[in-house]
Amino acid sequence: MKITHVETIPVQVPINQERAVRGGRGAHTISPFLLVRLHTDEGLVGLGEVSCTPLWSGEDQVTAAHCIATYLAPLLIGADPTGVERLCAGMHRVLAGNIFTKAGVEMALWDLLGKAVGLPLYRILGGAVRDYVPTKFSVSGQEPARAAAIAAWAVEQGFRTMKVKVGIEPEQDIARVRAVREAIGPDVRLGVDANGGWAPRVAVQTIRRLCEFGIFFVEQPVAPLDVAWMADVRRQVPVPVMADESLFTLQDAMALARASAADVLSIYVGKGGGIGAGRKVAALAEAAGLTCTVGSNLELGVASAAMIHLAMATPGIGAEEFPCDILGPFFYEGDVLAEPLPISAGSARPLERPGLGVELDEALVARYRVD
Ligand SMILES: [Mg+2]
Structure with a gap:
């Protein structure tokens, strides 16, 4: 061919x-x-x-x-x-x-x-290591009442795990997370994603205060400039730290692991150059005693299918502990696929057809x- x-x-x-x-x-x-x-x-x-x-x-x-x-x-x-x-x-x-x-x-x-x-891609990659890919929702960094309404909507859809965007302004961030926690109740698992928006000292202070609301991870608390920043924050907070903007290449993953700068690595199908690169990062994470999740640029159906196959077949992706961001249908008015992917609130599955399985x-x- x-x-x-x-x-x-x-x-x-x-x-x-x-x-x-x-x-x-x-x-x-x-x-x-x-x-x-x-x-x-x-x-x-x-x-x-x-x-x-x-x-x-x-x-x-x-x-x-x-x-x-x-x-x-x-x-x-x-x-x-x-x-x-x-x-x-x-x-x-x-x-x-x-x-x-x-x-x-x-x-x-x-x-x-x-x-x-x-063969479906996940089978070429070694076969399924899970029956489906657990997913979480992502709540926009809006003013507290608005964010709480979005979070309540996500719970109505069936999500049991979500993250809230923070890193905008510490007092607003805390008010937003408090409002979301009140809206979703104590049983929904809640993380925060700062997208690198806090200075290191602000990150430590703010994360400690956010722990009152039972957050189970903090994603990219500080800017992706020096891994020492993330390592410094990680040493001083009691929740797992996830690297997202700090991680593109395999060498970035190695630097994060060496510096003890993260507990969780966020792999994309785009970062590092593809599915193969993501698999290498996941293997490195396993070797370093870390775990991974699959993060997102809010992909459409073709790349969402790739994310699902990657997570289905990769043991170093700890999707049960840190659910993945495979969320397109909850944000877009439509898609480009002939048949939609089996993505629902909290789970994503591949189509059982050759390759990515989508047309x-x-x-x-x-x-x-x-x-
Ligand atoms: Mg992120």
């Missing part, structure tokens, strides 16, 4: 503005992605999705499409897509950085490998296309 043509499609699905997530690094009110289709001489088509969130990675729909067309397509066209590792190494050789872009291509390569051998609905792709 050979790749004959690489196609990219910029899309943007509107987000429910009432629930749109605001946090310590701004508001996620629009959500651009780039769909990738790898066409082959055997008629199989591999699907990928690039998270085009410049605030996160410095990549957007234009840079992703440009880098794929200019640097990656020449490497891919004529190549056997089932050589995933070799092609990933090639992508890293011809293009530095741009990891979310490369991850969108890597996802499409895995999809083609699965379709070529007739695009052409009419929906046309509706959400933005070029």
